[in-house]
Amino acid sequence: MTDTLERKTPTREQLLDAYRTMRSIREFEERVHREFATGEIPGFVHLYAGEEASAAGVCLNLDERDTIASTHRGHGHCIAKGVNVGEMMAEIYGRRTGSCHGKGGSMHIADLSKGMLGANGIVGGGPPLICGTALAAKLKGTGGVSVAFFGDGGSNQGTTLESMNLACVWNLPAIFVAENNGYAESTASAWSVASDNIADRAAGFGMPGVIVDGFDFFATYEAASEAIARARQGGGPTLIEMKFTRYFGHFEGDQQTYRADEVEHARAELDCLERFAARVTETGELTRADLDAIDAEVGAEIDKAVDDAKAAPMPTEADLLTDVYVRY
Amino acid sequence: MGDAVVGVVANPLSGRDIRRLVTQASVFPTAEKASMIQRMLTAFQAVGVDRVLLSTDLGGISASVLRTIGQRRSQGIRLPEIEFLDGQPIRQNAQDTVDSVRRMVAAGARVVVCLGGDGTARVAATAIGDAAMLALSTGTNNVFPVVREATIAGLAAGLVATGAVQEQGATTRAKLLEARAGARAETALVDVAVSTERHVGARAVWDPATLTHVFCAFAESDAIGLSSILGQLAPVGRREPRGVFARIAAGAPRRVLAPIAPGLVAPVGVTHVEQMVPGAAYPIEARAGVIAVDGERELEFGPGDQPTVMLRTDGPRCVDVPAVLAASARLGLLDPDRGAQTPTL
Numbered sequence: 001m002t003d004t005l006e007r008k009t010p011t012r013e014q015l016l017d018a019y020r021t022m023r024s025i026r027e028f029e030e031r032v033h034r035e036f037a038t039g040e041i042p043g044f045v046h047l048y049a050g051e052e053a054s055a056a057g058v059c060l061n062l063d064e065r066d067t068i069a070s071t072h073r074g075h076g077h078c079i080a081k082g083v084n085v086g087e088m089m090a091e092i093y094g095r096r097t098g099s100c101h102g103k104g105g106s107m108h109i110a111d112l113s114k115g116m117l118g119a120n121g122i123v124g125g126g127p128p129l130i131c132g133t134a135l136a137a138k139l140k141g142t143g144g145v146s147v148a149f150f151g152d153g154g155s156n157q158g159t160t161l162e163s164m165n166l167a168c169v170w171n172l173p174a175i176f177v178a179e180n181n182g183y184a185e186s187t188a189s190a191w192s193v194a195s196d197n198i199a200d201r202a203a204g205f206g207m208p209g210v211i212v213d214g215f216d217f218f219a220t221y222e223a224a225s226e227a228i229a230r231a232r233q234g235g236g237p238t239l240i241e242m243k244f245t246r247y248f249g250h251f252e253g254d255q256q257t258y259r260a261d262e263v264e265h266a267r268a269e270l271d272c273l274e275r276f277a278a279r280v281t282e283t284g285e286l287t288r289a290d291l292d293a294i295d296a297e298v299g300a301e302i303d304k305a306v307d308d309a310k311a312a313p314m315p316t317e318a319d320l321l322t323d324v325y326v327r328y
Numbered sequence: 329m330g331d332a333v334v335g336v337v338a339n340p341l342s343g344r345d346i347r348r349l350v351t352q353a354s355v356f357p358t359a360e361k362a363s364m365i366q367r368m369l370t371a372f373q374a375v376g377v378d379r380v381l382l383s384t385d386l387g388g389i390s391a392s393v394l395r396t397i398g399q400r401r402s403q404g405i406r407l408p409e410i411e412f413l414d415g416q417p418i419r420q421n422a423q424d425t426v427d428s429v430r431r432m433v434a435a436g437a438r439v440v441v442c443l444g445g446d447g448t449a450r451v452a453a454t455a456i457g458d459a460a461m462l463a464l465s466t467g468t469n470n471v472f473p474v475v476r477e478a479t480i481a482g483l484a485a486g487l488v489a490t491g492a493v494q495e496q497g498a499t500t501r502a503k504l505l506e507a508r509a510g511a512r513a514e515t516a517l518v519d520v521a522v523s524t525e526r527h528v529g530a531r532a533v534w535d536p537a538t539l540t541h542v543f544c545a546f547a548e549s550d551a552i553g554l555s556s557i558l559g560q561l562a563p564v565g566r567r568e569p570r571g572v573f574a575r576i577a578a579g580a581p582r583r584v585l586a587p588i589a590p591g592l593v594a595p596v597g598v599t600h601v602e603q604m605v606p607g608a609a610y611p612i613e614a615r616a617g618v619i620a621v622d623g624e625r626e627l628e629f630g631p632g633d634q635p636t637v638m639l640r641t642d643g644p645r646c647v648d649v650p651a652v653l654a655a656s657a658r659l660g661l662l663d664p665d666r667g668a669q670t671p672t673l
Contacts, residue, residue: 009525009526190386190387190388195357196340196388196389197340197358199344200355200358202348202355203355208349209344209348209355210344210345210346210348210530211341211344212346212530216529218528218530219528222529222530226349226350227349238349240349243420265417265419279628282628282630283527283616284630285526
């Protein structure tokens with residue numbers, strides 16, 4: 001008679017986990033922001049600060065059966081899916097101890113053992129990958145779900161639209177998470193997304209599409225929880241659009257002449273960590289001491305990650321000939 | 329410049345919440361919202377509205393209207409003077425609706441048309457003062473806003489704004505529910521529900537197992553949403569000077585099948601039903617939870633907040649579309665030989 005799905009309220013352990021994940025991402029990104037300015041980090045970095053509630057709210061609903069595909073702004077997704085932050089930092093510094101032995105860098109951090117298919121320098125590169133892993137999960141009957149994160153820029157790529165079509169045609173356990181931070185590099189999404197709301201496109205493919213306040217962990221968690229439960233039960237794909245603002249530029253060094261006071265406003269009024277802390281201490285679910293302890297642990301962990309990365313060896317010439325092919 | 333001014337505020341985010349995922353609610357496309365405004369502009373011109381104030385948004389509605397009015401004017405189609413209320417920060421949240429309605433009222437709008445669902449009408453009502461409101465449905469649960477062709481709504485709004493229809497009954501005063509928890513307060517136009525959930529989260533309420541109370545300013549038997557629970561058990565009309573509330577419990581012997589969201593008809597157990605009189609504060613006996621107004625979780629409360637709900641009779645003044653057009657028929661207001669403007673196409 002009723003098809004109400006079972007509701008999931010985060011437990012105390014899950015709330016601690018959510019806060020630790022979001023704080024780790026924030027601390028990691030703030031630190032990379034400072035370290036990048038010293039010139040020691042090679043290549044480009046695209047920081048996820050401000051968007052933490054998306055990665056945390058989605059990945060807290062995932063387990064070892066599940067896979068995610070990420071973007072060029074991938075540090076947050078990696079941390080939320082359980083990739084080791086020490087190895088991530090070493091990868092960003094281009095060291096042998098990195099997740100990909102220092103040969104990938106920020107935009108190619110991957111850890112298949114954690115179901116993290118990789119950050120991806122190709123905009124719109126993630127969605128086709130999760131159609132593959134979702135099809136595998138469906139055929140093998142593992143109950144696994146695959147999630148592709150992509151941005152508002154990625155939402156306009158043919159690969160993303162083709163993947164949504166394929167996922168719907170094959171009724172795959174695939175979740176498309178559009179992280180709409182308002183800009184594809186410096187191009188406003190209000191100008192470049194024809195349907196204006198990315199979620200509206202879902203109707204054309206015959207899947208549910210919802211818009212969520214991407215600054216609110218409880219909103220992202222709830223939407224992801226429903227979508228993932230639905231996918232696990234064979235209900236097929238969902239498109240979730242997270243709306244928020246990134247706190248830093250498109251890449252480190254971006255002068256951001258294309259936007260006004262939105263970051264200041266978001267940090268003061270909307271910040272996911274501040275809102276989360278205020279809520280859970282008000283309800284008594286967690287105490288300030290719980291959160292302070294996590295802050296201290298995360299701070300020490302990131303300090304160690306940076307120290308270890310700086311001390312780690314660079315890849316050698318001989319490393320160029322390893323890890324070229326993968327044996328399945 | 330004449331003083332027959334109408335405002336139109338359109339919520340670019342209405343009709344897109346989690347109910348598309350957890351129920352089978354439909355998506356109301358941006359293009360259709362923009363098209364509804366176009367159709368209203370034609371109607372406003374026909375009945376002699378001088379000036380139209382339009383909200384601006386980042387969702388593409390105002391941009392689409394701006395493009396189209398340029399094309400229509402270049403085709404020789406006459407339209408009222410149109411002003412886009414830009415220049416204010418757009419936050420992509422409910423504050424945008426409040427800011428727009430305030431500016432419209434300050435600029436002399438006699439009628440403000442709101443495109444959205446119950447949530448949009450609720451927010452607009454907080455800012456509308458004594459201007460008349462016409463809420464048109466482009467949302468999910470639409471109890472307060474009417475589902476009506478925009479052209480007809482535009483004619484009615486225009487006839488009120490120009491003063492052509494001033495009869496008793498052209499507008500009616502809606503009721504309000506005022507929910508208080510500690511120092512915070514929210515108003516609702518249709519229903520206030522109390523949920524055992526802890527957080528506002530994705531806002532919508534769709535799981536009856538979490539409900540403990542439902543208060544209704546009105547409860548119609550053909551309603552969708554939480555007021556449908558009482559719409560079947562103890563209906564109350566929009567114009568009756570009373571409300572009704574119920575305590576909800578999953579295992580209660582008295583049950584009703586209620587259409588609480590599009591595509592979701594769920595059994596709801598009710599332990600107590602009582603009429604509400606205006607002006608009395610009804611206490612909510614719960615230590616902690618979330619209060620939902622017009623179907624959206626808004627107020628989180630805990631021990632010490634002593635939440636209450638009060639029925640008020642001083643809600644927004646609303647345009648009664650059938651009454652206005654019936655008056656227009658009696659008075660012959662749409663007779664082109666007696667002043668009504670014939671559109672050029």
